[in-house]
Amino acid sequence: MPTPSDMTTDPQSDTSELPGLLDHLQHEVAVFARRAEQTRLGGVGQVRNSMDRAAYLLLNRLDSEGPMGVKALAASMGIDSSTVTRQVAPLVESGLVKRTSHPDDGRAVVLQLSPRGQSRLDEVRASRRELMAQLTEDWAPREREEFCTLLTRFNAALSARHGSGTE
Structure with a gap:
């Protein structure tokens, strides 16, 4: 399992660490998918998990x-x-x-x-927005923006790979 310092290594500069980083990435994506499905990232309060x-x-x-x-x-x-x-x-x-x-x-x-x-939809969006705020409350605004940018890019790559539209 790579250490946090391994995860910041530029893959272009040292390909010997890339397999470990990719193993870590695929594991974290699998954990994320499982947790997202478990909670359906459904928000908070009464609206939680109320829309598939x-x-x-x-x-x-x-x-x-x-x-x-x-x-x-x-x-x-x-x-x-x-x-x-x-x-x-x-x-x-x-x-x-x-x-x-x-x-x-x-x-x-x-x-x-x-x-x-x-x-x-407005109610569910507000609830999910609140959940995202809670999950990232200790993140800097720049970190939230970077995560969103990278996740959007990752999803676009998955869509392109599978030839599907964007959700």
């Missing part, structure tokens, strides 16, 4: 990109249309997402965040 990852990502995408069809939503998230259809069904049933007819093609369905869905 798929629902959160779908609602977030509809909020950021606006109403869209199933195929467009699936493509933007890098998942299959049948998966989106299956994941959206309970969101429609619970009133978080509305299905409407496409204005140009009445046969096509458009998915849209409902006012209730927007309110619920």
Whole structure:
């Protein structure tokens, strides 16, 4: 297991330490994935663990990109249309997402965040934001920014590797 000083070594300057660093990185990613799934990083208080990852990502995408069809939503998230259809069904049933007819093609369905869905998403976001604040409360602002930048870059590399969209 590398020591903290090993983790700051520039991999370009000394490739002999790279395998140990990569072993440490893959282990930490595995631990993070397990802990994130255990808690679903669901926030704090009553909202904690109240929205699963798929629902959160779908609602977030509809909020950021606006109403869209199933195929467009699936493509933007890098998942299959049948998966989106299956994941959206309970969101429609619970009133978080509305299905409407496409204005140009009445046969096509458009998915849209409902006012209730927007309110619920805002509540979950606030709870998760508070959790992130608590988890990083002793970090310097620069460390938070750097972690966010690196995690975004890591996720983008994973998406590119698997040919999927960004969540």
